[in-house]
Amino acid sequence: MPTPSRRAVLTGAAGLAATATLAPRPASAASAAPARVRLTREDHRVVVIGSGFGGGVSALRLAQAGVPVTVLERGRRWPTGPDAETFPRVSGLDKRALWYGTVPEAVRPLAKLIGTPLDFQPYAGLLEPVLGENILSVCAAGVGGGSLVYQGMTLQPSEAVFNTWLPEALDYRRMDRIHYPRVARMLQAATAPDELIDSPTYYAARTFADRTRRAGYGVEKIPMPIDWSYAQAELRGAMKASYTNGDCALGVNNGGKHSVDVTYLKQAEATGKVTVLTHHHVTSVARAADGRWEVTVDRTDDSGTVLEHKVLTSRALIMAAGSVNTSKLLVRADATGAIPDLPDGIGEGWGANGDRIYAWTNLQQDFGKEQGGPVVYGSKDWTDPHTANTIIQASLPPLGIDTRTTMLVGFGVSPDRGHLRYDSATDSVSLHWPRHGDTGSYRAIDRRVKEVSRGLGALIDTNSLVNSTWHPLGGAPMGTVCDLDGRVRGQKGLYVLDGALIPGTTGACNPSMTIAAVAERALDTITAHDIGTLI
Numbered sequence: 001m002p003t004p005s006r007r008a009v010l011t012g013a014a015g016l017a018a019t020a021t022l023a024p025r026p027a028s029a030a031s032a033a034p035a036r037v038r039l040t041r042e043d044h045r046v047v048v049i050g051s052g053f054g055g056g057v058s059a060l061r062l063a064q065a066g067v068p069v070t071v072l073e074r075g076r077r078w079p080t081g082p083d084a085e086t087f088p089r090v091s092g093l094d095k096r097a098l099w100y101g102t103v104p105e106a107v108r109p110l111a112k113l114i115g116t117p118l119d120f121q122p123y124a125g126l127l128e129p130v131l132g133e134n135i136l137s138v139c140a141a142g143v144g145g146g147s148l149v150y151q152g153m154t155l156q157p158s159e160a161v162f163n164t165w166l167p168e169a170l171d172y173r174r175m176d177r178i179h180y181p182r183v184a185r186m187l188q189a190a191t192a193p194d195e196l197i198d199s200p201t202y203y204a205a206r207t208f209a210d211r212t213r214r215a216g217y218g219v220e221k222i223p224m225p226i227d228w229s230y231a232q233a234e235l236r237g238a239m240k241a242s243y244t245n246g247d248c249a250l251g252v253n254n255g256g257k258h259s260v261d262v263t264y265l266k267q268a269e270a271t272g273k274v275t276v277l278t279h280h281h282v283t284s285v286a287r288a289a290d291g292r293w294e295v296t297v298d299r300t301d302d303s304g305t306v307l308e309h310k311v312l313t314s315r316a317l318i319m320a321a322g323s324v325n326t327s328k329l330l331v332r333a334d335a336t337g338a339i340p341d342l343p344d345g346i347g348e349g350w351g352a353n354g355d356r357i358y359a360w361t362n363l364q365q366d367f368g369k370e371q372g373g374p375v376v377y378g379s380k381d382w383t384d385p386h387t388a389n390t391i392i393q394a395s396l397p398p399l400g401i402d403t404r405t406t407m408l409v410g411f412g413v414s415p416d417r418g419h420l421r422y423d424s425a426t427d428s429v430s431l432h433w434p435r436h437g438d439t440g441s442y443r444a445i446d447r448r449v450k451e452v453s454r455g456l457g458a459l460i461d462t463n464s465l466v467n468s469t470w471h472p473l474g475g476a477p478m479g480t481v482c483d484l485d486g487r488v489r490g491q492k493g494l495y496v497l498d499g500a501l502i503p504g505t506t507g508a509c510n511p512s513m514t515i516a517a518v519a520e521r522a523l524d525t526i527t528a529h530d531i532g533t534l535i
Contacts (some may be wrong), residue, residue: 004210009474014164014200024258025221025433029383029477031469033349037306037307037309038308038309039308039350040308040309040310041070041310041313042311043313044249044311044312044313044314044318045067045069045314045316045535046062046067046068046314046316046318046535047069047072047312047316047317048069048070048071048072048318049285049318049320049326049329050071050073050320050322050326050383050498051073051142051149051260051261051265051276051327052114052140052147052320052322052498053145053146053260053264053498053515053516053519054143054320054357054497054519055071055073055145055146055522056260056261056264056265056268056317057264058320058495058497058518058523059071059265059268059274060264060268061524061526061527062336062523062526062527062535063268063274064271064526064527067273068274068275068314069268069275070274070314071265071268071275071276071277072277072280072295072297072312073143073278073279073280074087074124074141074280074321074368075099075124075125075126075140075141075142075147075278076278076279076302077142077261077279078142078143078144079257079396080147080251080253080255080257081255082233082238082254082255083239084253084255085240085253087126088125088150089247089250091398091399095121095464095482095517096121096123096125097250098127098128099126099127099141100122100123100125100128104246120167120496121303122303122304123304124141124279124300124303124304126140126142126250126251127140128140130218130324131433132430132432132433133432134432134434134435134468135352135431135433135437135467135469136325136467136468137324137352137431137468137469137470138468138469141326143265143316144259144261144449145260145460146322147225147261147512148251148252148259149297150510150512151248151373151374151375151394152224152226152257152375152399153222153335153346153475153510154183154187154222154223154225154512154513155222155390155509155513156180156509156514157182157382157388157506157507157509157514158248158385158507159172159173161382161385161388161413161440161508163385164321164385164386165503165504165506165521166477166503166506166507167415167484167503169484172320174383174521178524179518179524180513180517182520183513184223184320184513186258186516187225187258187263187328187516188263189224190224190226190308191221192224192228195232196228196231196372198251199244199246199249199362200224200368200372200440201235201368202371202376203368203396204372205369205371205376205395206369207362207365208215208224208377208393209376212379216451217381217452217512218347218380219377219378220377220378220379221377221378222442224374224378225257225258226243226256226257226374227256229256230242230243230254231243231244231256231372234254240253240254240269240481241373242286243256243374245371245373246370246371246372246373246374246396246397247373247397247398247520248373248392248397248400249397252392256395257309267358272447275300278299280298280303280310281295281298281299282321282329282363283294283297284296284338285317285330285339286337287340288310292313292315293313293316293493294312294313295313295317296311296371297309297312298310298447300461301304302391302480303485314475314535316482316494316495316530318344318479318486318495319494319500320496320499322470322472322498322499322500323473323474323498323499323500323528323532324475326475326498327420330346330347330436330496331346331347331420331451331475332427333421334422335348335422335424339494341491341493342481343480343481343489343490344480345476345502346368346475347419347420347422347429347476348416348474348475348477349412349419349474349480350418350419350420350431350474351417351472351473351474351503351505352414352438352472353411353461353471353473353505353510354389354410354411354413354414354441354442354445355410355411355471356406356412356441356449356461357408357410357460357463357468358408358410358449358460359405359406359407359460359462360405360408360457360459360460360531361405361458362404362405362453362455362457363404363455363457364457365454365457366404368403369399371395373394374395375392375394377392377393377525378390378392379392381444381448382508384506386411386413387412387413387440387441387444388412388507389410389411389412389413389444389445389448389508390411390446390509390510391409391449392409393407394406394408394409395399395407395410402442406409408452408459410445410448411438411445411471411510412444412445413441413503413508414437414438414441416434416438416439416440416504417434417504418431418432418437420432446461463493471499471510471511473500473503473504473505473506474500476500476501477501477504479499479503479505481496482495484520484522486522487528487534493533493535497523498515498519501518502515502518
């Protein structure tokens with residue numbers, strides 16, 4: 001029986017974590033700024049930093065309440081449509097993949113070995129790898145934030161798991177009745193039709209489901225924010241392949257994916273109350289002498305050249321730049337005194353959501369040259385909320401050869417937490433993670449993945465090569481830094497409404513659904529009580 005090529009195995013092992021070996025390059029340093037850069041000052045009612053789930057929910061619900069909102073997004077827009085080539089393809093990465101990044105010398109040999117040098121010119125690309133102690137966190141950039149590049153699993157934890165790992169005062173039953181369904185409607189979450197799953201390119205998904213059932217575990221379809229008719233149109237030849245060949249890990253070129261930019265933000269902009277400013281890279285936040293919030297921004301072009309310095313002031317500031325970048329801004333503001341009297345706990349409570357990514361090479365079954373995606377089936381093991389975990393199969397993009405390798409991904413629960421710290425010598429904030437963090441979660445996931453993949457072949461745990469997470473959470477968590485509605489304690493008009501608010505885990509699920517539902521819950525309260533006082 002033929003064995004997979006070295007390139008196929010290595011590509012599978014790197015797969016989703018390929019960019020996890022990269023070092024970030026800040027936008028302001030991507031290229032030399034012009035000798036004279038003008039300084040502009042503006043005043044706004046509400047400023048939202050970031051345009052992902054937290055920022056999108058905030059913008060729409062405030063606009064619907066009649067409040068004008070300015071959204072600052074460091075990245076660019078990524079418009080899609082049938083047969084578009086907006087996003088880079090994983091099978092042929094280019095500068096669009098990376099946020100002003102190049103390959104560090106230490107990993108250049110590995111990049112060359114898998115045939116992907118990843119040595120691109122600076123560009124406002126999709127992914128920013130943030131290398132910390134014992135962890136590499138991958139952060140998104142662009143209008144829509146992480147929703148542009150996430151696979152799309154729209155999972156809601158059970159009540160028992162939710163209440164074990166998140167504050168019970170959030171009132172799961174109310175969220176289950178109101179806020180989770182609201183998010184599902186906005187994202188138009190739907191499961192893949194059987195007609196699609198039964199097609200040849202979805203053989204890997206069917207194999208995963210069969211193997212999982214034979215291992216004694218339950219299997220169910222995963223709700224996804226996708227109009228599956230686009231994938232069916234691809235099978236008919238009406239569009240170039242994007243879903244049906246698995247080449248959608250860095251965005252879906254054909255459209256049909258209900259990401260934040262085409263759902264929450266599209267509706268928000270349609271109100272006439274919301275302005276989304278792209279290429280606005282926030283470098284610091286502060287409290288002005290008059291009590292208003294002050295946001296310092298570099299306006300750049302796609303290459304990172306600074307075109308304008310801006311200082312925006314506002315009555316209310318919503319931090320929604322993602323767990324790592326929101327936390328970095330607040331940790332630095334706390335350490336430098338730019339925001340006096342921030343609560344204890346800034347930078348703490350950071351978690352990796354128990355992420356685990358495997359490359360599974362199955363020598364008994366050939367997955368074929370193309371694997372339909374992005375995700376169809378998953379398996380939940382939530383009986384014990386203290387060890388709850390979920391595993392799914394995620395297709396590899398086409399490699400141009402027959403491959404017997406696909407990806408298996410897990411999410412689990414864990415009490416382990418890291419933190420972010422300010423270094424005055426370099427005026428920077430670094431991420432720190434315990435050396436053996438999430439070990440208990442990893443064991444639970446690993447046991448199940450090995451049972452599913454048992455047989456002739458190989459299983460590569462990519463986290464043992466590069467310990468990474470695509471789902472960072474915490475850094476300004478509810479209960480210590482913020483209240484349940486994201487209000488930063490003791491700081492009038494300052495809110496955190498993104499993954500930084502979530503204390504380290506979203507209960508054996510990828511975080512998008514819970515981040516959005518928590519933000520929806522918070523905005524119900526904020527629009528009812530804070531407009532006219534804090535906003």
